[in-house]
Amino acid sequence: MNDDTTNHPSRVLADFAARLEHADIPAPVLRRCEDLFLDWAGSALAGKTGAPVQMITAYAAQMGPQDGPSEVLVSRSGSSPFFAAMANAAASHFAEQDDVHNGSVFHPAAVVFPAALAAAQALGASGRDLLVASVAGYEVGIRVGEFLGRSHYKIFHTTGTAGTLAAAAAAGRLLGLSPRQMLDAFGSAGTQSAGLWEFLRDAAHSKQLHTAHAAGAGVTAAYLAQQGFTGAKHILEGAQGMAAAMSSDADPAKLTDRLGQRWALAETSFKFHASCRHTHPAADALQQVFQREKLEPSQVDSVTAHVHQGAIDVLGAVDVPETVHQAKFSMGTVLGLIAAHGRAGVGEFEASLGDTAVSSFRPKVTMALDPEVDTAYPARWIGKVTVRTRDGRELHGRVDEPKGDPGNTLERGEIEDKAIRLAEFAGAATREEMRGLIETCWSLERLPRVGRLLPGAAR
Amino acid sequence: MNDDTTNHPSRVLADFAARLEHADIPAPVLRRCEDLFLDWAGSALAGKTGAPVQMITAYAAQMGPQDGPSEVLVSRSGSSPFFAAMANAAASHFAEQDDVHNGSVFHPAAVVFPAALAAAQALGASGRDLLVASVAGYEVGIRVGEFLGRSHYKIFHTTGTAGTLAAAAAAGRLLGLSPRQMLDAFGSAGTQSAGLWEFLRDAAHSKQLHTAHAAGAGVTAAYLAQQGFTGAKHILEGAQGMAAAMSSDADPAKLTDRLGQRWALAETSFKFHASCRHTHPAADALQQVFQREKLEPSQVDSVTAHVHQGAIDVLGAVDVPETVHQAKFSMGTVLGLIAAHGRAGVGEFEASLGDTAVSSFRPKVTMALDPEVDTAYPARWIGKVTVRTRDGRELHGRVDEPKGDPGNTLERGEIEDKAIRLAEFAGAATREEMRGLIETCWSLERLPRVGRLLPGAAR
Structure with a gap:
């Protein structure tokens, strides 16, 4: 029998999550949480057209109540917290536009906000309570992901596994x-923790099931705990706990790393471009040159993207893309979209194959291995481009951190714009409706009761 | 990308489950399946009073629909297949009277029948379909348990993990x-596979959550697959599949071991006595002597139970039990119940602490290490007792296989009696109601449509 009175990592982390108060959280962290919440809502709405999202949403409607207090974003319907969390989590990660915490390789928004929103709506909680609970979910989930380590991530999808505890905390x-x-609740969440990478080999739908399962299992764990349902007290570090079962390099110190001082939520990155991550630094650097010099694509003679070897390895294969998916791995296409449209979002990619402004720019782009960029990688993702203009100028662009990372984060206007575009792209909400949702996000602190984010569908 | 056309273990097992027909299954296996179904229903009803069972059932009512086609046994209510499967699975394993497959250390009934009954009731399936599906669940789950092996069982609760695939198959x-x-469906089930033994250290409620989760996740996997939701094709043996993640001694050959010839369902053991398994062989041997010689407890001077060392290690600590739980680990109490009442069921144990017939018999019992019994263990659990009577006789009892194991299985009358007693003990159904349920079990083959097993509660 474990000693029930001492502090051990699982307990310290659970205490933190249970006791976290609004006053404990610095204002910038709360503001960033609002940013991440809006970014999540846009990402979840972008999942509307995804086949696995539609199937999980239909399953939730089939197995759940006809209506309920918790909102299913893509169907505009109401359900119980369990099924709303499940359906929204399935939607969150589909477009791969949701946030990511680099150190834990964990996508917090996809599991935290579905659970938090579903519970908040069911409980009639305030916006402030929603924020505090979401911060708790981020801080717990990220630390559990860091704790489980790299050996875990080799076989397990950390967002699915650590996600159960993140959702339970929220x-x-x-x-x-x-x-x-x-x-x-941690015990009950951790003992349901699951999610294997094996599906990648078959390009199967499991990624959406993993987030859905994690959010649902976390909600279950929390509601059961409220009734007095007990769980293992050392679920993370115990001899038959998660680390023993699913990791060979787990570090319990990560679980309690500077709790209350370090805000892991604020380390979370937004995804800005809708392309392969290896294209982002160069895209940012080119955008900088175009904005600074007020260039037009026709003025450009050539672009050299100075990259790390990994970028050449991953992106070198695609010359002229034949599918939208391939376009996201084509440096020429990505930089063409930036040059022609100033952005490389999901909508631009969808139209990129027949876009002559892009296809005429694509051949101007080459990649070159750059020693400085290559040496800094992967700790730093430096973006460097050299642009040569038709009138003979040589222009340089450089970013030291890709757009969306904490040191180069998105402005609220950019987050709003991304969310509106994602929702519109999927036909999930109009610009008007998104304006209302955005207003809700920016006023969460003052919201006495979290209601629906979007108008309900006609029944 | 895996080769999609070849036969590999996951596929062969899935093919078997999908193609299994009534005509493929020998009649004795179908009859045994009916036996196991009744035995399961009794075990699930016995869970009615359990706190974790009540909490999971309340959660299902909170998160699920108000009513539905699938029966929640302990609450006499209807729900969707997902929540009915979850609630019934939580109930199944609580009294620890449900069946067990020794080789896989897997409790098939607790996960297979909840999923099968819930789906059958929702679909209006026939009793024959229910039986075929249940056999598929047993054959799949047991083989997955055997495949995952002993290393898996050290950390993972096999009924929780293999249980997701068993439920999905059914x-x-x-x-x-x-x-x-x-x-x-196997891919989606396996990637939700979970359940850690860590809770044992705290005597927490997780065991009920494990069976509930497995049955629910299996139902989810199957219903999603029907919609076209895809999963990993090598979820069991793949490089990032279940074995890679959760076992170090997995043997893929076990997955397809004599499919269609070997019926693993028929290897499943019933639990007969409600006590620690180590007391069962001696209890059976004593029962044999009492029945053969028509003895009364008062005629007995002493009993020697000839046991293996493990029995002495586990049972030696309890002299005079102070709790019902301890009574189940007291050889003297167990043999006293057999002597006084001819049985050691849940009801007898509940009354055993104040039972003078038992407390007066208890001091007559001693254990002695027996070389033959000890050598045969654990492959065979031989039961041997020597009874000395007050009139100077020395009587011997011996069983080579404990009551309930396949070679010494229960008669239908014994299964009926056990189920009735379990249901009555928990106040979950009257003898009359159980008679109706038993009639349903024995007529499953001819039932055009599986209805409720018990009358519904007044609303």
Whole structure:
């Protein structure tokens, strides 16, 4: 029998999640949480057209209640917290436009916000409570991901596994679980923790099931704990706990790393361009040159993207893309979109194959291995381009951190724009409706009760 | 990308489950399946009073629809297949009276029947379809448990992990999944596979959550596959599949071991006595002597139970039990119950602490290490007792296989009696109601449509 009175990592983390208060959280962290919430809503709406999203949403409607207090974003319907969390989580990660925490290789928004929103709407919680609970979910999930380590990520999809605890922390905080109940919720979440990478080999739909399962299991764990359902007290570091089962390099110190001082939420990156991550630094650098010099694509003679070897390895194969997916791995296409449209979002990619402004720019782009960029990688993703103009100028662009990373984060206008475009792209919400949702996000602090983010569908 | 056309273990097993027909299954296996179904229903009803069972059932009612086609046994209510499967699975394993497959250390009934019954009731399937689907679930789950091996069981609760595939196979067969869809269902089930032993250290409620989760996840996997939701095709043996993630001694040959010839379902053991398994062989041997000699407890001077060392290690600590739980680990109490009442069921144990017939018999019992019994263990659990009577006789009892194991299985009358007693004990059904349920079990083959097993509660 474990000693029930001492502090051990699982307990310290659960205590933190249960006791976290609004006053404990610095204002910039709360503002960033609002940013991430809007970014999540856009990403989830962007999942509307995804086949696996539609199937999980249909399953939730089939197995759940006809209506309920918790909003299913892509269907504009109401359900119970469990199924709303499940359906929204399935939608969150589909367009791959949701946020990512680099150190834990964990996508917090996809599992935290579905659970938090579902519980908040069911409980009639305030916007402030939603924010506090979401911060708790981020801080817990990211630390669990860091704890499970690289060996875990080789076989397990960390967003699915650590995601159960992240979702439980968020839902549990909204339910007002005591520290002891929160530890029970962690136990019940961790013992449902699952998600294997094997599906990648078959390009199967499991990624959406993983986020759905994690959010649902976390909600279950939290609601059960509220009733007094007990769980393992050392679910993370115990001899038959998650690390023993699913990791060979787990580090318990990560679980409690500077709790209350370090805000892991603020380390989370937004995804800006809708392309392969290896194209982002050069895209940012080119955007800088175009904006600074007020260039037109026709003025450009050539572009050299100075890249790390990994970029050449991954992107070198695609010359003229034949599918939208391939276009996202084509440096010429990405830089062509930046040059012609100033952006490389999901909508631009969808139209890129027949876009003559892009196809005429694409041959101007070459990649060159750059020693400085290559040496800095992967700790830093430096972006460098050299642009030669028809009138003989040589222009240089450089970014030291890709757009969306914490040191080069998105402005609120950019986040709004991304969310509106994602929702419109998927036909999930109009610009008008998104304006309302955005207003909700920016006023969460003052919202006495979290209602629906979008108008309901006609029944 | 995996080769999609060749036969590999996951596919062969999925094909078997999808194509299994009534005509393929020998009649004795079908009859045994009916036996196991009744035994399961009794075990699930016995869970009614369990706190974790009540909490999961309440959660299902909170998150699920108000009513539905699938029966929640302990609450006499209707729900969707997902929540009915979850609630019934939570109930199945609580009293620890449900069946067990020794080789796989897997409790098939607790996960297979909840999923099968829930789907059958929702689909209006026939009793014959329910039986075929249940056999598919047993054959799949047991083989997955054997495949995952001993290293898996050290950390993972096999009934929780292998249980997701067992439940998916059963529900999937009822849904009429194609072989390809069944393989997808296996992928979705396996990537949700979870359940850690860590909770044992804290005597937490997780065991009920594990069976509930497995049955629910299996139902989800099957229903999603019916919609076309794809999963990993090598979820069991793939490089990032279940074995790679959760076992170090997995043997893929076990997955397809004599499919269609060997019926693993028929190897499943019933639990007869409600006590620690180590007391069962001696209890059976004593029962044999008492029945053969028509003895009364008062005629007995002493009993020697000839046991293996493990029995002495586990049972030696308890002299006079102070709790019902301890009574189940007291050889003197168990043999006292057999002597006084002819049985050691849940009801007898509940009354055993104040039972003078038992407490007066208890001091007559001693254990002695027996070389033959000890050498045969654990492959065979031989039961041997020597009874000395007050009139100077020395009587010997011996069983080579404990009551309930395949070679010494229960008669239908014994299964009926056990189920009735379990249901009555928990106040979950009257003897009359159980008579109706038993009639349903014995007529499953002829039932055109599986209805409720018990009358519904007044609303």
